[in-house]
Amino acid sequence: MATEKDSDKTQQQENDKTTQLSGNTSDSTNELMKTNTGLPINDDQNSLKAGERGPSLLEDFILREKITHFDHERIPERVVHARGSGAHGVFKVYESMASVTKAHFLSDPSLETPVFVRFSTVAGSRGSTDLARDVRGFAVKFYTQEGNFDLVGNNIPVFFIQDAIKFPDLVHAVKPEPDSEMPQAASAHDTFWDFISLMPESAHMIMWVMSDRAIPRSYRMMEGFGVHTFRFVNAEGVASFVKFHWKPLLGVHSVAWDEAQKISGKDPDYHRRDLWDAIESGNFPEWELGVQIIPEEDEFKYDFDLLDSTKLVPEELVPVQRIGKLTLNRNPDNFFAETEQIAYHLGHIVPGIDFTNDPLLQGRLFSYTDTQLLRLGGPNFQEIPINRPIVPVHNNQRDGFMRQTINRGKVSYSPNSLGDNYPAQAKASEGGYTTYPERIDARKIRARSKSFFDHFSQAKMFFNSQADFEKNHIIDALSFELGKVKTVAIRERMLGILSMIDKGLASEVAFALRIHVPQDPELPVNHSIPADGDPADYDSFTFETAITSSEALSMANTVKDSIKTRKIAFLAADGVDEKSLTTVKDALEAAGAVVEVIAPRLNYIIASNDAQIPVQHSFLTAASVFYDAVYVPGGTNSAATIEAEADAVHFLNEAFKHCKAVAADANALQVIEATYFSRMLPSEFSDKAILQEGLIIGDDPALVADKFILAIAQHRFWDREKPRKIPA
Structure with missing residues (x-):
């Protein structure tokens, strides 16, 4: 006679069976990998x-x-x-x-x-x-x-x-x-x-994704x-x-x-x-x-x-x-x-x-x-x-979800005699597609050629090719990303990978994370190996490349001869000097840039000569991050208003922090002096006082415009970043 304990056990077995059949749980702990039909998988790393x-x-x-x-x-x-x-x-x-x-x-x-x-x-x-x-x-x-x-x-x-x-x-x-x-x-x-720390083949791609190419x-x-x-x-x-x-x-x-x-x-x-x-x-x-x-x-x-x-x-x-x-x-x-x-x-x-x-x-x-x-x-x-292609499509495919073609006639097969064997196959001479006849003579296998085993030489090449500011950005990006990783063992394993790319890179990231670079990378380095393969085959290959750096891989070597479509913010208020504003604005727009006036209020501002100047944005909706450069035109009242506008001063500090070109009329110097970076200004300046690192000040609007255009074309002054890191 069944006891209550036996009944409970039977019920539990039924529950376990029901759960198993319904697929409500999945725990892969200590289990072999299998297909959805239950077939054990010998190699999940290589296609056949x-x-x-x-x-x-x-x-x-x-x-x-x-x-x-x-x-x-x-x-x-x-x-x-x-x-x-x-x-x-x-x-x-x-x-x-x-x-x-x-x-x-x-x-x-x-x-x-x-x-x-x-x-x-x-x-x-x-x-x-x-x-x-x-x-x-x-x-x-x-x-x-x-x-x-x-x-x-x-x-x-x-x-x-x-x-x-x-x-x-x-x-x-x-x-x-x-x-x-x-x-x-x-x-x-x-x-x-x-995943990345277990897959060294990702090392090259990681260098790119942690670089400025990813933003x-x-x-x-x-x-x-x-x-x-x-x-x-x-x-x-x-x-x-x-x-x-x-x-x-x-x-x-x-x-x-x-x-x-x-x-x-x-x-x-x-x-x-x-x-x-x-x-x-x-x-x-x-x-x-x-x-x-x-x-x-x-x-x-x-x-x-x-x-x-x-x-x-x-x-x-x-x-x-x-x-x-x-x-x-x-x-x-x-x-x-x-x-x-x-x-x-x-x-x-x-x-x-x-x-x-x-x-x-x-x-x-x-x-x-x-x-x-x-x-x-x-x-x-x-x-x-x-x-849909721009050429007519004829074939024997029919019906299915979302069919839009209305096919006439009774023939939907090939060959056929009822439709004179149309649609006909196109001969190669008539543009018919023919696959390239590559010779293949090999055994079916799940493996990779040993020519795929080098995972670090091109990652090294990419890092070596970067300008100093780009290398700093990669270090910062890796420090940020790994700083978000909670599992210390993953950070350490990743530092081991980085040390195989560049030991200086690994040391800089380790310093930011306050952990040590492993003396030796965790072995096996490559965890993406055939189930029956030898890890040594995948970890012992050290390659040297003939090309150790490439100019094409650094964004520092890109085109810097145009300001077409660049967005420039003009910070102005009532009382602005119209000549100071329009001279620079006309020059920038003639060079292909887009100029937008930002003021404390929308609609328009009134210049010192009573001219109305349209305003595109107020400080409530504008931000420096939407613009490639900033200019502050002259005008006593305008400069005083902008200097007192906290959002305007923040706008300038942030633009400078992000290494953008900043220009100002000499009559708006008080606005620049209100910024955090004003300590860069020399004690005296003239209409030719064009400062380094993309900061331009002068009392000749035409000269300022010329220098400003050259500065904007440089895109950023990244060398400003580390030595003069400022809050914004």
């Missing part, structure tokens, strides 16, 4: 490939299950790149590239190809800030006469991981932690740095990269490897980290607004398309692997050829219909462009289709107007 450097195989059910589940985890916004901004434009090639590619839009200089470009942050949700420290997406859809070509890239030329099978792990780590859903749009937390001044002032190595194929079937670059004509510029945090609070739409306003005002953003072309016979010429997406090709080894120009000239009519529904895909290519066996690229080819099926409701997402 035809040889170590061969293409990923469709039969890799472990890869497909993992990425399919990942792609369907969130609806309806994108899993990554959720927050974005887009615009229409055109692209024209300068000269025919027919010698290397049969892509028609790259072979006809008279042809103007329509495009839609979407910029985005990666980690945050749709409601997050534009100014997060993050990678920026840079995706271009070319509507060519041979179909759509999507160049899906970022503003950083490398990536965190080498194999797409690790992509879900990366994004899970950087997203808000699942127990608390915090922090939003930020990598400064334990799970991200835990751009504008979408219009950042580079773009295709990240992966692609192939060009010409009409004769000759292939070459190609890396894609976008070079902004305004130069590559950033904001200060303190500034980025303040902008996030004051205007989280800052980059969106900047892009929209520039296009609306006719200041169309422009980039040149650059390519690095590598003959196929040079595939193994370098001390890095062309198929490794954590590596770049230094421009000293393969110069970037600028072959065409992209111009954005029209804002969307409807954000949702266009910017939100645009569907990019690495697999959208045209004749003359083909893939390589980059294992990150191979996995992403599957992922994009799978993602759009969920996000846009089914297989007909290509029929949404913003995704």
Whole structure:
């Protein structure tokens, strides 16, 4: 006869079984990794490939299950790149590239190809800030006469991981932690740095993300990269490897980290607004398309692997050829219909462009289709107007969710006799796409080529290439991010990784964290290894690179010859000297800058000669972080009012703190003297007293304007930062 104790035990067993079947709990402690069908996984680090450097195989059910589940985890916004901004434009090639590619839009200089470009942050949700420290997406859809070509890239030329099978792990780590859903749009937390500290292949990318590249001044002032190595194929079937670059004509510029945090609070739409306003005002953003072309016979010429997406090709080894120009000239009519529904895909290519066996690229080819099926409701997402090609589409695909094409006739199969065998296959001579016939002869294997084992030489190269102020910013960024990490062991492990990049870098970060750099990095350094692999194989490789630094990697070497579209704040009040204001304003606007007058009150101010001068903002709504430089015009009453306005003095202190150019009429010197940084002023000055570090004062408005323009073009005076760090 069953006892009460036996009954309780039976009930508990039933409860345990019910819980197990319903999937209400999941605890991976001391358990082997398995697929969703319960199959033990031997290798979660490498996709199944035809040889170590061969293409990923469709039969890799472990890869497909993992990425399919990942792609369907969130609806309806994108899993990554959720927050974005887009615009229409055109692209024209300068000269025919027919010698290397049969892509028609790259072979006809008279042809103007329509495009839609979407910029985005990666980690945050749709409601997050534009100014997060993050990678920026840079995706271009070319509507060519041979179909759509999507160049899906970022503003950083490398990536965190080498194999797409690790992509879900990366994004899970950087997203808000699942127990608390915090922090939003930020990598400064334990799970991200835990993952990074165990994955040394991320070392190079981390240097970029902790640099100023991760906080751009504008979408219009950042580079773009295709990240992966692609192939060009010409009409004769000759292939070459190609890396894609976008070079902004305004130069590559950033904001200060303190500034980025303040902008996030004051205007989280800052980059969106900047892009929209520039296009609306006719200041169309422009980039040149650059390519690095590598003959196929040079595939193994370098001390890095062309198929490794954590590596770049230094421009000293393969110069970037600028072959065409992209111009954005029209804002969307409807954000949702266009910017939100645009569907990019690495697999959208045209004749003359083909893939390589980059294992990150191979996995992403599957992922994009799978993602759009969920996000846009089914297989007909290509029929949404913003995704529709400009050429007619004929095939035997039918029905499905959101079908918009009305197909006539009874034939929807091939071959057929009832429809004269149409739509017919296109011959290669008729523009039919043919895959490059790369020879593959290898065993199926889950592994990586030893040419992928170098994780630190290019990270060193990047850090070595930075100007001193850029190195300081990387140190500050790492100190900030790791300072947010609560687990000391993760901080220590990460310092070990940093010591393999640069011991001085590691020491500076360790000093800020008040912990010691480990004498030896934690071993194994690389935790992303095959289950049956030898950790020593992954940790014992020390590579030296022929290129130890590269000028192209430092933003200090960017274009600094223009102030086009730069926003300049004029701080003024009633009684302003009209000549002092208008002379400088006219000169700046003639050089392409945007000038806005900021005053204690809106609408207008009255100059000393009774002229009315329009006011764009009051101190209530304006802030220095929205502007690239500041000018204080003359006028006794105006200067007295501005000096007494605490927000105006703060405006100037903050602009100086963020290393921006500051100018003033000599008759407004009292305003400058009210600032914290006024101690920089010499005891005497004249109309030629143009001070160093972007501080300009003079009694000749025309001379001040000339010097001010030169100063603004320098973007920032970063050398001002450390020795004269001021409160604001």
